[in-house]
Amino acid sequence: xxxxxxxxxxxxxxxxxxxxxxxxxxxxxxxxxxxxxxxxxxxxxxxxxxxxxxxxxxxxxxxxxxxxxxxxxxxxxxxxxxxxxxxxxxxxxxxxxxxxxxxxxxxxxxxxxxxxxxxxxxxxxxxxxxxxxxxxxxxxxxxxxxxxxxxxxxxxxxxxxxxxxxxxxxxxxxxxxxxxxxxxxxxxxxxxxxxxxxxxxxxxxxxxxxxxxxxxxxxxxxxxxxxxxxxxxxxxxxxxxxxxxxxxxxxxxxxxxxxxxxxxxxxxxxxxxxxxxxxxxxxxxxxxxxxxxxxxxxxxxxxxxxxxxxxxxxxxxxxxxxxxxxxxxxxxxxxxxxxxxxxxxxxxxxxxxx
Amino acid sequence: xxxxxxxxxxxxxxxxxxxxxxxxxxxxxxxxxxxxxxxxxxxxxxxxxxxxxxxxxxxxxxxxxxxxxxxxxxxxxxxxxxxxxxxxxxxxxxxxxxxxxxxxxxxxxxxxxxxxxxxxxxxxxxxxxxxxxxxxxxxxxxxxxxxxxxxxxxxxxxxxxxxxxxxxxxxxxxxxxxxxxxxxxxxxxxxxxxxxxxxxxxxxxxxxxxxxxxxxxxxxxxxxxxxxxxxxxxxxxxxxxxxxxxxxxxxxxxxxxxxxxxxxxxxxxxxxxxxxxxxxxxxxxxxxxxxxxxxxxxxxxxxxxxxxxxxxxxxxxxxxxxxxxxxxxxxxxxxxxxxxxxxxxxxxxxxxxx
Numbered sequence: 001x002x003x004x005x006x007x008x009x010x011x012x013x014x015x016x017x018x019x020x021x022x023x024x025x026x027x028x029x030x031x032x033x034x035x036x037x038x039x040x041x042x043x044x045x046x047x048x049x050x051x052x053x054x055x056x057x058x059x060x061x062x063x064x065x066x067x068x069x070x071x072x073x074x075x076x077x078x079x080x081x082x083x084x085x086x087x088x089x090x091x092x093x094x095x096x097x098x099x100x101x102x103x104x105x106x107x108x109x110x111x112x113x114x115x116x117x118x119x120x121x122x123x124x125x126x127x128x129x130x131x132x133x134x135x136x137x138x139x140x141x142x143x144x145x146x147x148x149x150x151x152x153x154x155x156x157x158x159x160x161x162x163x164x165x166x167x168x169x170x171x172x173x174x175x176x177x178x179x180x181x182x183x184x185x186x187x188x189x190x191x192x193x194x195x196x197x198x199x200x201x202x203x204x205x206x207x208x209x210x211x212x213x214x215x216x217x218x219x220x221x222x223x224x225x226x227x228x229x230x231x232x233x234x235x236x237x238x239x240x241x242x243x244x245x246x247x248x249x250x251x252x253x254x255x256x257x258x259x260x261x262x263x264x265x266x267x268x269x270x271x272x273x274x275x276x277x278x279x280x281x282x283x284x285x286x287x288x289x290x291x292x293x294x295x296x297x298x299x300x301x302x303x304x305x306x307x308x309x310x311x312x313x314x315x316x317x318x319x320x321x322x323x324x325x326x327x328x329x330x331x332x333x334x335x336x337x338x339x340x341x342x343x344x345x346x347x348x349x350x351x352x353x354x
Numbered sequence: 355x356x357x358x359x360x361x362x363x364x365x366x367x368x369x370x371x372x373x374x375x376x377x378x379x380x381x382x383x384x385x386x387x388x389x390x391x392x393x394x395x396x397x398x399x400x401x402x403x404x405x406x407x408x409x410x411x412x413x414x415x416x417x418x419x420x421x422x423x424x425x426x427x428x429x430x431x432x433x434x435x436x437x438x439x440x441x442x443x444x445x446x447x448x449x450x451x452x453x454x455x456x457x458x459x460x461x462x463x464x465x466x467x468x469x470x471x472x473x474x475x476x477x478x479x480x481x482x483x484x485x486x487x488x489x490x491x492x493x494x495x496x497x498x499x500x501x502x503x504x505x506x507x508x509x510x511x512x513x514x515x516x517x518x519x520x521x522x523x524x525x526x527x528x529x530x531x532x533x534x535x536x537x538x539x540x541x542x543x544x545x546x547x548x549x550x551x552x553x554x555x556x557x558x559x560x561x562x563x564x565x566x567x568x569x570x571x572x573x574x575x576x577x578x579x580x581x582x583x584x585x586x587x588x589x590x591x592x593x594x595x596x597x598x599x600x601x602x603x604x605x606x607x608x609x610x611x612x613x614x615x616x617x618x619x620x621x622x623x624x625x626x627x628x629x630x631x632x633x634x635x636x637x638x639x640x641x642x643x644x645x646x647x648x649x650x651x652x653x654x655x656x657x658x659x660x661x662x663x664x665x666x667x668x669x670x671x672x673x674x675x676x677x678x679x680x681x682x683x684x685x686x687x688x689x690x691x692x693x694x695x696x697x698x699x700x701x702x703x704x705x706x707x708x
Binding site: 099104107109170237261264267268270271272273274275276277278279280281282283284285286287288289290291292293294 | 453458461463524591615618621622624625626627628629630631632633634635636637638639640641642643644645646647648
């Protein structure tokens with residue numbers, strides 16, 4: 001496949017702008033995909049701006065990709081041209097370690113290859129993500145997108161969706177469980193939908209009274225304003241699981257306090273140090289647990305997509321012209337999106353052809 | 355039962371000294387016990403000195419009690435005079451909540467009644483512990499001590515033993531698991547013994563090279579010096595479970611790092627805030643867990659005692675004349691005991707009769 005049009009950042013101070021990138025010709029196990037939609041994850045902003053100090057420029061963000069197969073390599077058996085497919089946060093892994101053997105490629109002992117800003121395991125090139133006309137991905141890392149689901153609205157399932165679905169399934173959430181979700185952004189609103197669909201009694205913790213009606217609309221049974229001490233006291237020792245989607249430093253102790261004995265606080269957003277510090281006594285005295293979970297493996301991502309088809313679950317999205325990408329980033333930083341921007345990639349092709 | 359002799363603290367500045375206390379006459383469900391041996395737990399020092407600000411004086415510490423039944427109430431069916439019995443950290447609980455119904459009285463929703471410095475649920479009196487000639491305890495909270503085990507050396511099983519056995523069982527430690535124990539004091543040396551007896555491959559983390567041979571003697575397969583960065587690096591992503599028995603603030607991150615994917619760090623000693631702060635990213639990126647566990651319930655404590663009889667497990671103890679209790683406290687504060695002091699309560703009776 002030749003040089004194609006994409007959008008990316010050239011440096012940590014530059015805006016996201018048009019650029020040309022090379023996509024490899026399909027290897028025998030590869031699927032070539034025309035990208036139709038790409039969701040925007042907060043991680044994209046971190047990488048565009050080198051917030052974590054490990055961006056390789058130019059960077060083409062985007063790991064919530066839905067597209068259409070245009071060609072397949074000779075060894076590909078599961079896909080054919082015309083299929084609607086998805087690509088998430090991973091495009092490769094060692095495929096040999098115990099994690100990979102268990103289909104938990106996100107925990108690959110050798111480190112998975114990220115969809116962008118990763119290093120290709122064959123030729124060492126830097127991977128480019130989904131703000132792009134096309135992508136070429138090894139079959140194992142390509143998902144079947146249920147035709148029943150809206151293509152654009154299912155794009156964020158590939159990151160926001162699986163990141164919340166995986167821990168709920170792994171830790172065994174089911175009917176009768178009391179589950180709370182902390183925060184209602186891209187991840188949080190999916191956590192509410194999934195927990196509800198899994199049969200749990202669902203509470204949303206939010207700082208904002210304005211999210212109350214919205215939370216009920218997403219499927220929450222109850223809303224607790226986390227800044228209200230009385231409301232927090234009223235739910236002490238209540239939850240079997242709390243899914244904490246907040247990506248910035250915050251006090252975990254009120255949520256530990258809200259867990260039942262043997263309850264689990266599951267971190268999926270926080271990657272920093274836990275400050276203010278965790279109270280170990282609260283963990284010990286009721287045998288509570290603080291756990292983490294990272295996206296999901298390929299088999300579980302497919303399972304999640306099929307679950308979404310069965311339960312009519314997609315993300316709530318706002319469609320975006322790629323020309324407005326920089327404005328979208330600014331709005332995301334103000335939490336001014338309900339709940340995910342998705343780029344209509346035809347707007348890139350139209351621009352490229354203009 | 356009349357006024358009897360005990361040892362306790364009268365104020366937070368006084369040493370432990372002789373005093374007289376009242377023991378109730380047996381209620382219908384009570385077992386009256388002559389105390390033969392009582393282990394000394396670090397918690398005893400905290401209460402004697404009011405380190406936690408909630409000591410009610412006079413306080414009679416001691417919750418690792420082995421004795422002989424002298425009388426039973428009319429409703430007691432499981433014990434008769436002459437039986438060797440034990441009493442641990444709990445002497446009562448609400449008996450109605452889900453925790454009590456599950457035999458997890460240590461997690462009683464209403465709070466368990468501690469063996470000392472607790473509040474009796476019937477008459478509101480303050481409970482007195484095991485540094486004493488005798489104790490009267492409701493049958494449900496009395497353990498059968500296997501005659502096969504040395505009576506004195508089995509006393510610390512009632513706290514140090516069950517505190518380490520319970521989480522290893524709860525979290526499912528078994529053959530093939532890689533288990534590490536952090537610290538080798540009263541709790542740690544029991545953790546090593548139990549993990550070994552449960553079939554795990556056992557590593558001891560210790561700061562002290564001097565504990566190496568001792569660890570092997572206790573059953574450890576491997577010793578890692580936790581202050582040696584190279585040794586710590588060599589065990590990254592290695593353990594299914596790490597049982598952390600250290601009761602003072604310490605860095606948990608090196609132990610989180612030493613866990614495998616899906617591994618669990620189990621805190622049984624730390625009751626303070628976690629400082630330096632926990633790195634949430636390390637928990638998320640390998641789906642690790644930080645959990646706590648508190649002593650154990652009555653059924654599990656009995657199970658543990660029977661397990662000890664089957665596997666010939668007791669604590670390593672140093673016998674103590676109660677007249678030397680204050681010196682023993684000072685030695686404990688210097689970690690100068692392998693690994694538990696046990697008071698020979700005949701030395702109290704001899705003193706009382708002198």
